[in-house]
Amino acid sequence: MQVLIIEDEKPAVEKLQKALQAADPAIQVVDVVDSVHQAVDWLTANNAPSLIFMDIELSDGLSFKIFEQVNINCPVIFVTAYDEYWQEAFEHNSIDYLLKPIKQVKLEAALRKYDKLKQHFSASYQNLANWQQKTGDNGYKKRFLVKRGSDFISIKTDDIAYFYATHKLVCMVDHKGQKFILDQSLSDIETQLDATVFYRVNRKYLVNMSAIKRIKTYPKSKLLIELEPALQEEIVISQENVTAFKEWMGQ
Structure with missing residues (x-):
């Protein structure tokens, strides 16, 4: 699984990376970007990752602006300290909404949800x-x-x-x-x-x-x-x- 992290707080990035490795050592973090602008540039220049972990409040605005500028074709797990954005998050490719500080059990549950969705759509591939x-x-x-x-x-x-x-x-x-x-x-x-x-x-x-x-x-x-x-x-x-x-x- 290739994961892109969109997060502007370095301690939060380090904690998330450690939590992902603890959940599944096979997970590969392909890159970390810390702003709406950088995220748009990265997603425009690269193939979509398997999954994106995305903070909502970034240094140059809300991450929802990313969806207005680039077509994101992969699932997103939002990670934020605020609970008021959950409804808007699920309008933008979200498969889960994790509140900071992230609990390991919640993260692993979100990853299992991703796996189940992936298996479902893989099974439907032939159709x-x-x-x-x-x-x-x-x-x-x-x-x-x-x-x-x-x-x-x-x-x-x-x-x-x-x-x-x-x-x-x-x-x-x-x-x-x-x-x-x-x-x-x-x-x-x-x-x-x-x-x-x-x-x-x-x-x-x-x-x-x-x-x-x-x-x-x-x-x-x-x-x-x-x-x-x-x-x-x-x-x-x-x-x-x-x-x-x-x-x-x-x-």
Whole structure:
């Protein structure tokens, strides 16, 4: 579990870190920020953590202002010395509201609540995937639901540059160069895609025509293709596959 702490009192940060380690040594505090401004900058520049522990009264205002400036996609446990904000807290991703000084038993109960919620939504993942990955009117997949950290991201098929198999894994790369791991085989993915758009150039690569940057001749009547985003290895079209590949490119 990766945790971000938003707190402007150093003693409170140290106590919370010790309490988290006592609750679960596997918890990793990825960073500590102490203001609304710093929190907005951090959340804008980084992937969402698993969980945020957030004080409410910070040096430059109430932490609720953070939600007005950045989209927070992870649960939040508010930690504060004041009890008057609890109702507003539960309008902002809150799964618990802990009063200072934090009691260890309360903290561990909040962490158990987080685990239960995580298990529930993980169990519901397949239903979410089935909903998100509905095929389009032409019968081909419109989107792929992928996981990045603790988040799920829906990627449009049009935004995918290519798929490739490596070390018993299948990876998907979008046009921005972002890489995601899928739990399907390359052959299964191929059957879900429009063959006029995606082509299995060899056993390892399934590419979107729009990702092909250059095609060059290669010894023994083969072809060499360059993709964008670029790869370190060469992608060669076998002599047996050249004719079919040319027909696909010239359709």
